[in-house]
Amino acid sequence: SQQGEEDPQALSIQEGENATMNCSYKTSINNLQWYRQNSGRGLVHLILIRSNEREKHSGRLRVTLDTSKKSSSLLITASRAADTASYFCATPAQGGSEKLVFGKGTKLTVNP
Amino acid sequence: DAGVTQSPTHLIKTRGQQVTLRCSPKSGHDTVSWYQQALGQGPQFIFQYYEEEERQRGNFPDRFSGHQFPNYSSELNVNALLLGDSALYLCASSLRQGSLQYSNQPQHFGDGTRLSIL
Numbered sequence: 647s648q649q650g651e652e653d654p655q656a657l658s659i660q661e662g663e664n665a666t667m668n669c670s671y672k673t674s675i676n677n678l679q680w681y682r683q684n685s686g687r688g689l690v691h692l693i694l695i696r697s698n699e700r701e702k703h704s705g706r707l708r709v710t711l712d713t714s715k716k717s718s719s720l721l722i723t724a725s726r727a728a729d730t731a732s733y734f735c736a737t738p739a740q741g742g743s744e745k746l747v748f749g750k751g752t753k754l755t756v757n758p
Numbered sequence: 759d760a761g762v763t764q765s766p767t768h769l770i771k772t773r774g775q776q777v778t779l780r781c782s783p784k785s786g787h788d789t790v791s792w793y794q795q796a797l798g799q800g801p802q803f804i805f806q807y808y809e810e811e812e813r814q815r816g817n818f819p820d821r822f823s824g825h826q827f828p829n830y831s832s833e834l835n836v837n838a839l840l841l842g843d844s845a846l847y848l849c850a851s852s853l854r855q856g857s858l859q860y861s862n863q864p865q866h867f868g869d870g871t872r873l874s875i876l
Binding site for chain 2: 681688690691744
C-alpha cells in the first residue's frame with residue numbers, strides 16, 4: 647500500500663519561478679527522503695530529513711517535515727529547465743522496515 | 759567511481775518466458791534492493807539482499823527471485839512472465855555494514871532495465 651502520496655500530480659511553471667511539491671504519509675517514520683527521476687533514467691537522491699528535523703536545505707532545495715501533520719514539502723527555488731523531472735518522496739515502510747515506499751510522484755515541467 | 763550499473767538496458771520477452779536482470783552496486787556498497795516501476799507510477803520494492811541473503815521482501819509472488827554474489831552484485835529472476843510484468847526494473851545499492859540505522863541510508867539507483875512482455 648502507498649505510504650507517501652505526492653501532490654500535485656503535475657506542475658508546470660516558468661523558469662525562475664519557485665516550485666513546491668507536497669508529500670503526505672500515513673504512519674510514524676524516522677526519516678523521509680526525496681528523489682528526482684529524469685525521463686527514462688534512474689532515481690537520484692536529493693535530500694534525507696530525519697524525524698527530529700523540521701527543515702533542511704541543499705543548494706536551491708528546501709525540505710520541511712511536519713510530523714504532527716505527517717507531511718513534507720520540497721521547494722525548488724529559481725527553477726531551471728534542467729529541473730524538469732518527476733519528484734518522489736520515500737519513507738520506510740510501516741514498523742521501521744528497511745524497505746522504502748515511494749509515492750506516485752509529482753511531474754514537474756519547467757518551461758524556458 | 760562507478761555508480762550502479764544494470765544490464766541489459768532493454769529487453770523484450772514473450773509471455774511464459776523467464777528473464778534474468780543483473781546489477782552491480784556502487785563501489786563500496788554491500789546491499790542491493792530491487793524495485794519495479796510501472797509507467798506513471800512510483801517504484802515498488804521487490805526485495806533486498808545483504809550478505810547474500812534475502813533480507814526483506816515486498817508484495818511480489820514467488821515468480822520473482824534473486825541472488826547476491828560474494829562481490830555484492832545481484833540478479834533478479836522472473837519466471838513465467840506475464841503481460842503485467844512489463845515495467846522498468848531498478849536496482850539500488852547502499853552501505854549497510856556498520857550503519858546504526860540502516861533505514862536512514864540514501865539509495866543509489868541505476869538507470870534500470872526496461873522489460874517489455876509481448
